[in-house]
Amino acid sequence: xxxxxxxxxxxxxxxxxxxxxxxxxxxxxxxxxxxxxxxxxxxxxxxxxxxxxxxxxxxxxxxxxxxxxxxxxxxxxxxxxxxxxxxxxxxxxxxxxxxxxxxxxxxxxxxxxxxxxxxxxxxxxxxxxxxxxxxxxxxxxxxxxxxxxxxxxxxxxxxxxxxxxxxxxxxxxxxxxxxxxxxxxxxxxxxxxxxxxxxxxxxxxxxxxxxxxxxxxxxxxxxxxxxxxxxxxxxxxxxxxxxxx
Amino acid sequence: xxxxxxxxxxxxxxxxxxxxxxxxxxxxxxxxxxxxxxxxxxxxxxxxxxxxxxxxxxxxxxxxxxxxxxxxxxxxxxxxxxxxxxxxxxxxxxxxxxxxxxxxxxxxxxxxxxxxxxxxxxxxxxxxxxxxxxxxxxxxxxxxxxxxxxxxxxxxxxxxxxxxxxxxxxxxxxxxxxxx
Numbered sequence: 001x002x003x004x005x006x007x008x009x010x011x012x013x014x015x016x017x018x019x020x021x022x023x024x025x026x027x028x029x030x031x032x033x034x035x036x037x038x039x040x041x042x043x044x045x046x047x048x049x050x051x052x053x054x055x056x057x058x059x060x061x062x063x064x065x066x067x068x069x070x071x072x073x074x075x076x077x078x079x080x081x082x083x084x085x086x087x088x089x090x091x092x093x094x095x096x097x098x099x100x101x102x103x104x105x106x107x108x109x110x111x112x113x114x115x116x117x118x119x120x121x122x123x124x125x126x127x128x129x130x131x132x133x134x135x136x137x138x139x140x141x142x143x144x145x146x147x148x149x150x151x152x153x154x155x156x157x158x159x160x161x162x163x164x165x166x167x168x169x170x171x172x173x174x175x176x177x178x179x180x181x182x183x184x185x186x187x188x189x190x191x192x193x194x195x196x197x198x199x200x201x202x203x204x205x206x207x208x209x210x211x212x213x214x215x216x217x218x219x220x221x222x223x224x225x226x227x228x229x230x231x232x233x234x235x236x237x238x239x240x241x242x243x244x245x
Numbered sequence: 246x247x248x249x250x251x252x253x254x255x256x257x258x259x260x261x262x263x264x265x266x267x268x269x270x271x272x273x274x275x276x277x278x279x280x281x282x283x284x285x286x287x288x289x290x291x292x293x294x295x296x297x298x299x300x301x302x303x304x305x306x307x308x309x310x311x312x313x314x315x316x317x318x319x320x321x322x323x324x325x326x327x328x329x330x331x332x333x334x335x336x337x338x339x340x341x342x343x344x345x346x347x348x349x350x351x352x353x354x355x356x357x358x359x360x361x362x363x364x365x366x367x368x369x370x371x372x373x374x375x376x377x378x379x380x381x382x383x384x385x386x387x388x389x390x391x392x393x394x395x396x397x398x399x400x401x402x403x404x405x406x407x408x409x410x411x412x413x414x415x416x417x418x419x420x421x422x423x424x425x
Contacts, residue, residue, distance in 0.1 A: 011413045042420055050388040054365035056279030057286050059296055060357070064274055067300045071267045071307050 002029055004036055014043040198235070204228045273310075274303050277320060281327045283362065287385050288331045290346060290374045292357040298334055302327045328386065328400060335378055346374060372422040380415035387412050 005013075005026055012018050013026050030037040205228045211221035281302050286295040306326050313322050346354075351374055358370040373381060373389075386392045386400070387408070394412075398405045 007417075008409065008413055011409070011416065043416060046416055046419055046423075047388050049366065049369055050384070051391065053369060053389055054362035055283060057283035057358075057361035058279060059282050059299065059361065060292065061296075063278065063282075063296055063300055064271060067274065067303055068267050068271065070300065070304060071270065074304060074308070 004033065005029060007039075010036060010040050011043055014040050014047065198232075201228050201232050201235070205232070267307075270303075270307055270310075273306070273319070273323075277323045278303070280320070280324065284324070284327050284385070284390070285331050286357065286361065287370070287373060287389070288335065288382060290350065290354045292354070292361075294334070298327075298331055301334075302330045305330060324390070328390075328392075332382065332400060335382065351375065368423060369419075372419050375422055376415050376418055380411050380418065383408055383411040384415035384419070388416075 009018070009026065013023060016023075018026065030040060205225060208221045208225035208228060211218055212225065215221065278299060282295060282299045285298040285302070286292060289295050289298065302323070306323055309326070313319065351371065354374050355367060355371050358365060358374075359367055362370070373384065376384060382401070383397060386397045387394065392400075394405045394408050398408045401408065
């Protein structure tokens with residue numbers, strides 16, 4: 001009789017995970033070795049029993065009422081597509097970083113104090129929600145050259161990509177607002193549009209790098225970093241370009 | 246330039262859109278909660294924690310339902326969310342303290358398993374509960390839930406070889422416990 005196969009090999013055989021020629025060889029051993037044959041049988045018996053365990057269980061109480069209340073309180077929100085939030089909704093460090101970056105960028109737009117600009121608060125004053133900002137032209141519509149309404153997708157970012165887009169929108173708004181201000185307010189030339197764009201791109205690049213540090217396989221973050229890096233390189237060479245993501 | 250904030254949406258019926266959404270989500274919950282609770286109960290061996298995690302799973306499903314593309318069955322997708330959520334919890338628990346299952350814990354768990362799953366084999370459930378957490382997770386995912394080694398390796402962030410060695414260790418411990 002040949003040497004006994006390893007325990008791992010017996011498990012693999014019980015799981016039908018061996019190649020056909022390996023399985024055939026092991027079967028020849030089992031035909032001669034009662035101990036190994038019995039061990040394979042024990043493993044098979046165990047795995048068959050485990051697979052047949054009850055698939056469902058009934059909680060001691062109906063969890064739905066408490067769950068429904070929680071869902072109503074938390075709202076649907078955007079999915080955490082890039083950053084996977086852990087249980088109990090504690091935000092991952094990268095998500096917190098991005099939310100802060102987005103908040104900082106939105107406040108940055110508000111902070112330049114263009115005309116009667118104010119940073120609107122959400123209906124609930126206790127809420128930390130970043131309210132959407134709509135930049136409108138003199139006629140009340142968002143008609144100014146290059147003005148981009150940021151009402152879509154405003155609010156507290158719930159995913160890294162949403163946060164990054166909010167940063168990007170804030171940057172776009174900043175550039176548009178400074179451009180309009182320069183037109184309307186003589187002597188406003190000291191506002192440096194490129195400087196605002198640089199700051200925005202830097203924030204987004206940092207966000208993407210942080211995402212990649214946490215999730216190296218995140219293709220969205222890699223793409224984000226690629227696009228922003230290309231934009232910064234083009235800026236450095238004085239080549240006109242637009243950032244889209 | 247003026248900066249305006251958009252009006253808050255108001256539901257004409259007096260019922261908020263969120264409340265109506267939640268109502269329709271109940272059907273999803275009712276169809277899947279038993280399987281999710283069974284998983285969280287076996288993985289944690291703690292009935293209260295399992296209830297809490299079951300709720301966490303459905304909160305996450307609720308928040309990410311729009312990303313479900315129908316490429317797999319909804320039940321499969323929900324189950325994957327349940328596995329990820331529970332594993333994250335176990336990992337965070339392990340970081341905080343090495344939880345040791347006491348005899349009292351085991352008795353309490355067995356009583357809950359008997360009540361919650363009357364048709365199950367309690368000797369097996371008890372033996373699973375006595376496994377070290379890592380080996381227990383692998384055994385549950387491979388032998389009870391039927392995940393391939395590769396998927397379990399990805400979920401746990403380990404190699405397939407590690408999954409297999411943990412699995413073989415878990416089975417050995419199970420066989421020893423059942424033969425006592």
